[in-house]
Amino acid sequence: MKFGILVNEGPYQHQAADSAYLFAKAALEMGHEVPRVFFYMDGVNNANKLQEPQQDDRNVVQRWSELAESHEVDLVVCVAAALRRGIKDEILAPGFRISGLGQLVEIGVEADRLVTFGD
Amino acid sequence: MLHTVNKSPFRTNDLQSCLRHLGDGALLLIEDAVYAATPGTRVADQVEQVASQNAVYVLANDLQARGVSQDQLIPGVKPVDYQGFVELVVEHGTPQAWL
Amino acid sequence: MDEFEDDAGVIKRFMFVNRKAPHGTIYALESLEVVLISAAFDQDVSLAFLDDGVYQLRKDQDPAAVDMKNFSRTYRALEGYDIEKLYVCKDSLAERGLTEEDLVVDVEVLDRAAMARTMAEQDVVLSF
Numbered sequence: 001m002k003f004g005i006l007v008n009e010g011p012y013q014h015q016a017a018d019s020a021y022l023f024a025k026a027a028l029e030m031g032h033e034v035p036r037v038f039f040y041m042d043g044v045n046n047a048n049k050l051q052e053p054q055q056d057d058r059n060v061v062q063r064w065s066e067l068a069e070s071h072e073v074d075l076v077v078c079v080a081a082a083l084r085r086g087i088k089d090e091i092l093a094p095g096f097r098i099s100g101l102g103q104l105v106e107i108g109v110e111a112d113r114l115v116t117f118g119d
Numbered sequence: 120m121l122h123t124v125n126k127s128p129f130r131t132n133d134l135q136s137c138l139r140h141l142g143d144g145a146l147l148l149i150e151d152a153v154y155a156a157t158p159g160t161r162v163a164d165q166v167e168q169v170a171s172q173n174a175v176y177v178l179a180n181d182l183q184a185r186g187v188s189q190d191q192l193i194p195g196v197k198p199v200d201y202q203g204f205v206e207l208v209v210e211h212g213t214p215q216a217w218l
Numbered sequence: 219m220d221e222f223e224d225d226a227g228v229i230k231r232f233m234f235v236n237r238k239a240p241h242g243t244i245y246a247l248e249s250l251e252v253v254l255i256s257a258a259f260d261q262d263v264s265l266a267f268l269d270d271g272v273y274q275l276r277k278d279q280d281p282a283a284v285d286m287k288n289f290s291r292t293y294r295a296l297e298g299y300d301i302e303k304l305y306v307c308k309d310s311l312a313e314r315g316l317t318e319e320d321l322v323v324d325v326e327v328l329d330r331a332a333m334a335r336t337m338a339e340q341d342v343v344l345s346f
Binding site: 006040041080081100102106108109114118 | 228230232244245248251252255256258259261342343344345346
């Protein structure tokens with residue numbers, strides 16, 4: 001089955017980003033597809049490679065990049081939400097790209113299920 | 120339909136609102152909403168009642184993180200792990216997050 | 219994207235569920251942004267307003283007073299995008315001392331049972 005995932009909150013502030021990642025990872029391990037994860041509102045902060053979590057903590061941004069690399073997950077960051085928060089191409093972690101909200105509606109149409117994580 | 124709730128029922132009305140629109144759908148409690156699956160709370164009777172009519176699940180990972188044992192749940196509430204969460208989304212159709 | 223081309227022409231039922239008041243947080247505004255984009259995809263789109271979400275439709279909002287955009291007028295423009303299904307929770311209005319007369323746009327007021335049935339018919343639910 002194809003899952004689209006929507007992430008509306010930033011990392012380290014709210015559990016939504018962690019829940020979304022763990023859901024995506026479980027789905028992929030079970031042989032499902034996650035063609036796209038869409039990051040919206042504060043969720044765009046998941047894409048910022050400048051973040052340096054403490055050594056003993058999880059690296060939320062890097063985890064997404066690794067998922068994109070190993071399973072060809074398209075990590076899309078909403079352009080309007082990103083620009084107003086200073087998230088630009090030059091600070092995007094690997095695997096992320098900036099695009100429009102149409103990418104969210106598109107994955108809603110194309111995926112079998114769209115699962116939302118937020119506040 | 121699979122309804123997910125992620126807030127403590129003592130902080131917001133998300134769970135109450137969800138329950139009023141549950142119909143014959145299934146409910147999954149995640150994140151801070153897992154406290155609603157524990158006995159002895161203000162909402163425990165209501166959750167037990169719902170669990171006797173609808174499929175009610177709770178995310179075991181979030182229980183463990185919060186120090187709640189899977190043996191301490193309201194009767195009828197079934198713990199699932201993340202793979203179980205994925206299966207519920209497959210099985211019950213459109214998910215709706217009560218954010 | 220190429221992998222998606224096979225599904226061209228699919229029409230799904232999309233519901234946007236709005237349960238938060240405007241201005242205090244960005245969710246109401248961002249929900250409306252996705253609604254507007256969805257109009258371009260020729261899907262079967264509806265909006266549901268319940269709990270504090272009914273405040274999004276309240277008349278006489280003037281967020282200029284807090285230096286914010288007034289997007290409440292946009293709800294009236296949705297008809298022009300062929301988005302005509304706006305459902306409002308009857309109890310949520312009553313709990314807040316509001317009636318249909320207090321809203322900026324014509325809506326269909328639904329009781330809980332009808333709202334629940336409508337939600338259960340959707341293919342995609344986006345909640346903000």
